[in-house]
Structure formats: C-alpha cells, structure tokens
Amino acid sequence: MKLSVKLGIIFFLIIFGLESFMFFFLHSALVDNRVEEELNGLLARGNSHRSVLEMNFDKTTISHITLMESEADTDVVITDSDLNFIGSSNQSIHFSKYIQSKTHDIPRHGKVIENNWRKTPFIATVSPIEIDKQVVGYVYMFQDTASVQSLIKHLNEHFLLAGFISIALTFFIIIVLSKALTKPLLEMKEATSQISNGNYTVSLPKVANDELGDLANSIQLLAQKLNYLTKERNDFLASISHELRTPLTYIKGYTDIVHKRNLPREEQEKYLEIIIEETTRLSVLIKELFVLAKFDQNTFVIQKQQIDLHEFLNNIEQKLSPAFKEKDRVLDVFCPENLFLMADPARLEQIFLNLLDNAMKYSSSGDKTVLRVIRKGTNCHISISDTGKGIPEKDIPHIFDRFYRVDKSRTRTLGGSGLGLAIVRELIHAHGGTIEVKSKENIGTQFELIFKGAIG
Template sequence: MKNLSVKLGLLFFLIIFTLELFLFFFLHSSLVESRVEEELFSLQSRGDAHKDTLRTSFEADTIQHVALMEREASTDVIVTNLKGSVLASSLSLDMKKIISSGMKLQNGVVENDWENQPYIVTVSSIPNQGYVFMFQNTNSIQTLIDRLNNHFFITGLITAFLTIVIIILLSIALVRPLNKMKEATIQIKSGDFSISLPDIGNDELGKLAKTINLLASELKHLKQERSQFLANISHELKTPLTYLKGYADIVQRKELPIEEREKYLSIIQEEAKRINTLVEDLFELAKIDQYGFKMKKQPIHLSDFLAHLHHKFEPAFHHQSMRLHVEMPKENIIVNIDSARVEQILYNLLDNSLKYSQTATETTLKIWTNTNDLYISIVDNGSGIQEKDLPHIFKRFYRGTYSNHSSNVGSGLGLSIVKELVNAHNGDITVKSNAKTGTTFTIMLKGAVLNEKDTFSR
C-alpha cells in the first residue's frame, strides 16, 4: 500500500500543481495587464487635463508652466505644435520618433511596451493647435511587477507546501482503510473469518468495507456449515457401516443357525439400502448446491400430472391400509413447471406421510390457484411434528424426535432437498403441525399457472 499512497500522492500533486500553476499564471497575467492599463489610463487622464488647460490658453507661458509642473512629478510631458515641433518639454531626450508616431492619433496610447521600452507614452490632441505627449518611466512599472512577482513566488511556495501536506494527509486517510481491508482479506485467505472492519460511511470505501465484513460472515457461516455437514455425514455413515461390519462378521460364523443368518442378512440389506438412500440424497444436494441441474419447465396439464402421481402412489398407501385423496379444481389448468422436480418434491412429502401416519388414516393432496400462483398442500393425520422441531425441519441432517417411528427415520436430507427445489421454482413452502390433527405442508409456486394465450405463444 506504500506504493499506492506514493502513486496517489504524486498523481494528486501533479494534477493540483498543474491546476494551481495555470491559475497563478492566469492571475499574474491579469494583474499585470490590469496594472499597466491603470497606469496608461492615469497617464492619459493627466495628458487630457493638460490638453483642457492649453485649449483655452495655448500661450508660451502656459505651455512652459505645464512643462514645469511635470518636472516636479513622476511623469514627463512634451508639448508640440501641429507640425511636431517641440514647444516645451520636461524631458532632455529627443523623442522625434515617438512624436512622429503620436501625431497620427487624436487621443490614445502611443507606446505601451513596458518590458522593452524606457517609457510608456500617451497623446492628447489639442484641436487646431498641437499635441500633449505624456511619458512615464517604465522602471516604476517594472519595480511594481517585480514586487508582484516576489509575492506570487512566495505565495506559490506556501501553496505548494500546503498542497503537499494536504495531499499526504489525504493519501494517508485514503490508504489507511485500504490497508485494513488488505489485512482483512489476508486474514480471510488464511481461514480466519473473525474480522470486523469499522464503519467508515456510505461512500464507495464504506460499502467495500461492509461487503468484506459480510463476506467474512458468510464464509464463517459456510465453514461452520461445512464442518457440521462433514460431521453429520461421518455420523450418518458410521452407524450403518458399523452394523454392516458387525453383522457381516456374525453371518460368517459357520455354526450360526439359518434363521438367525437370514435375520442378520435382512438387517445388512436394510442398512445397505439406508446408505444408498443417504448417498443418493447427498448427490442430489451436491447437484443443487453446484447448480449442476437445470430447471426444465414446460407447460403441462395439471390434471394429467396429478392422475399419474395418484396412480403411482396409491398402491403404497393401499399397502399400508391408508388412503390418498386428491382435490383439485374442475377446470383444466395448465402449469409451467419442471414436472420431474415437482414429482420429486411431492414424493418426499408423501413418503413422510406414509412413514409418520397411522394405518386407516387419510392423506389429502389439495391443489388450488390464486391468479397465476399455484398452491399445493399435503395434509395428513399423522403423529405431527413437535413444536420445538418446526423451525429446524428444513435444515440438513436435522431430525426431530419420533419415538413411535424410530425405525422409519430417514437421512434428514429429504426436506432440505424439497426446500431447495421449491426455491428453484421461485416458490415457498410452509408447514403447520399438531400432535392431534397431523401435519400440513403448503407449497406456493409463483407464476406457475398459465392462461390460454401464454400456452398458445409457447
């Protein structure tokens, strides 16, 4: 960051110094030009005053009096007739060239080159009588300009010094939070997410600091989730693998009766099935997390979809002396969904109803619409979900307490998959449960219902 502060400082200094140099040059030129114009105006006014005096009395005494007055002043005068002959002068120098050029003017500036000429000169014409030439030595103007230059030089040095100090302070103030952000990113890179950058406002740097804080918080959460996830997977696999190894060792005993051998083989088969289900769920979650699947939405007739679903699940419910009842609107509804994914959602929810409901109970699959939104609810008469478990049931590997159905407890991933798939459909899922009345899952798929015009256009 030192290099950055130096680069920023130099860049700011060059920009500001160039701007200040331009402004100083412009101001200096303006002041000098203004000052010279003031001197010329003052000289012209003095010549006009003499002209007014001589216009009324263009006599030798008056002319000599004018010349005498200027000998005592800082300016000089030359009075000539119409032909350019000098009648009176406060100068000892021959100014024929100046007089000759001034006779072409009625009134105005004859010479204003104060940098190279010894005098600035103005002329005032006396109608039908002569001319009044006023002279001012340029040494006084140059002295004034030299003082002005000294003032500008000193002011420029002070301004440059203050500019450097201000730029250094600004560079430090700008780079300091960047240094802290760099240190924070190094911490994040090393795996330490316990950072907290200070709030420095709502500008770009402030927003960047807030973003880094949010990133650290998210990464910390992800790290904890990953650790928990790995711990849960290890735990979930360890138990069935222990059973598999233990019962496989028992089955290998030669003296083991056939009945017990078949019993242990059945347990091994169940545990292998449990591991297979867990692995399949993990693959499904991995695809969802890595966006490895694409939603293949297409318009379908909802009645056909539900008929197929009922035909597929009814035997499983019948086998357990349970009933699956479907309620849906009578009119033909066309929905835009990924039918395979929605079937997967309903499979998980209906499978839970099978696991946690008593025999001779009924599960209702109810469908209704609200404008373009599709609603699906699954209502069972099972044992329900305990109130303390409700806020957590969609978390991965979370499983509530099911004392009456411990043998049917799944991997704890099914509802997590359901939640992810509903979200992928731009939908939402809610749950209500009571130990007496059972559980109700309600799914809302936003914008899934199509009208005939939409269907035709597709």
C-alpha cells in the same frame, strides 16, 4: 510504493498543475491590467494638460504645466505643430525619438505611442492640441518604466508568497485526504488477509455511504457468508461421515458375524436382511447426495411437460393409500379436474412422495393427511397438511437444512437420511416455485407449495 503515496503524488501533480495554470493566468491578467491602468492614467493626464493649453496656449501656461510635472513621477514635453520643443519638464535625450515619430494619425482623445514596459525606459502617450479645429501642438507624456517594473516586482513577490502558501496547504490537505481515503482500504486489505487465512469473524468499521462503504459492506457480507459456508461444510462433513459410518458399521459387523460364526439358517437370514436394509439405506443416501451435488453445480436439469394434476395426484393416492391404511392413517386428496401444470413429472412425484411419506412417518394411528390443490390466477397452490406430532418452533427454520432431523432419537427407527426436505426445496425452486411450512406441536404440520403456470 504505497497506495497513499501514489494517490498523494497524483493529487499533488493534478492540483499543482491547476494552481500553476490559474496563477499564471491570473498573474498575466493582473499585470496587463495594471499596465493598462498606468497607460490610461498617463493618457488622461496628457489630455488634461491638452485641455488647459487649448484654453491658454501661451508661455505662462506651458511653464506652469512643465513645472508641475517636474515635481511628479511623470514627464511632459510640449511641442508645436512642427514638433519643435516649446516646453519640457525633463531635458532627456530619450524623448527625441518619440517626438520625431509621425503624428498625422493621432486621434482627438490621444494615443499610446510606447507600451513596451519590459524593454524600453519609458511608456509614452501623445495628445494633440487643437485650436479652431487646427492642430497647433502636441502634449507628450512619459513615465519611467522602472516604476512600473517595481510595481510588477512587488506583485510577483506577493504571487510567489501566495504560491508557496498554496503549495504548502495543498501538500498538507493531500496528506490528510490520502490517509483518510487509504485508511479504510488498508483496513479492508487487512480484513481480506484475515479472511484468506480462515478468520471469518472480521469486523469493518462503518464508513461513509459511498463506494468505499459499499465495498466494506460487501467484504463484511462475504466474510459472514464464508463463515456460514464453512460451518455448513463442517456440519455437512460431520453429518455425512456419521451417516456413512453407521450403515457401514452395521454391514461390516453383521457380515463378520455371518462369515465367522456357524449360525442357524434362520438367524443368518435375519442378519442378511439387516445387511440388505443398511445397503439400501446407503445406496439411497449416496443417490440423494449426487442429486444435491448436481444442484450445487447448477447441472440439475428439469424437463417440464404439461401434467394433468387431477390424474397425476390420483395415481399418487393409489400408490400410497395401502401404506397409509396399513399404518392406520388416512390420506385424502382433493384436486379439481381439468387443471394442468408445466412441471417435470418424475421430480414432481418425488416432491409429493417425500412430503407425504414424512406426514405418514410423523403421525400416529388415526391421524389424517390432506393434500389439497387450489388454483389462484396463474398460480397453483398445493397444501399438504397432517394432524401428526408437529414440529417444534425452534426447529422450523432448519428443517430444510441438509442432515437436519427434528427427532434425532428416532433416526434409525424412522429411517431417512435427513436430506429429503433439502431435496424437496431444491426441486421446487428448480421449478420456479416456493415452499412454506407452518406447524404446531401435537396439532400438525402444513406445507404449502406454490407453482407458477397453472392452466385450466
């Protein structure tokens, strides 16, 4: 069964139940109120006759009252204090049983002696006639219940008509509402079906700012993320295929040359060095891929400990200074003493070595690289700036993407897998820090790292 039909049935049953209850309650209240009005009107008429008779309790007045009631829809019976008939507008035998009832408890303002309009032929009231504080007679008023039943019948007909109209309108409104509610759900269902089939370019119309709107936005966002992840996966597979194929091609090609050809010792060593270099490159690539895989699976563990940054960075400077001097570059490190940071020393060293190695690779003879540490409150700001070739503005948003290279033409010359900066960003995030980059072509690049929890 479709959702719209289910919603329609549920809404209809709920609204129909509420309407039925309200109609029943309103009908009962109106009927009781209408019967009450008839009884009060009958009692008031009897009291009016009683008042006239108390002023003139004679045959002429009695005859006048009975004659007047004979032309009305009601009937009157006037008795003496012993309940003997002394006047009546209708000689009905049905009046006798009401006249024979006890009258000692009738109040001055009268009393309803019959109100069962459904089962008896009359509703009736009685009013005592008092002269000089003595009861001298009674005025009995009767009204045929057929007139009351006719009135209730007309009321029922109006209620039935109103009920049918209400049900029809309710049914129509429920159809419209159920379709209005289920239309966006059906569109979302179609969108999710397309997403499951690999079509991530679905577009959902904007709906109201409610739960359905939030759901539509979530599905749209999911489709965009899946589209992005699919593109990233395809690019990643293409990149890793290229990165693996290149060193493997070198290794296989030069191995075949060494194996099949009778080469001089010097030339063999040359080819073997290339094979070793490519094997090392392949090993590093696989190692970096394993590191990224751990990040993706949230299984990478950071083991923090308190590090003396001044001593830590001095060791890195001593380790890299020979390489910088060999390539005629300058490396300066500035870090205040007694500054400590909670971090994983091995991973922190990996971050600095990667960034400083890139600064050295992408700079020219005489260029300078400066590593500077500044404490701001409980945060530690570390900047690594160089005067190298810089990064084109269009490439800056992508430098942390996996396998992304700014200078693709120098891939083999500069080495690297295109994963270094991606790993750096993941390592910094794993420490709870952030990294930002600013760069201008032919001016230089600056990376700023911010770590929390500086001590000193």
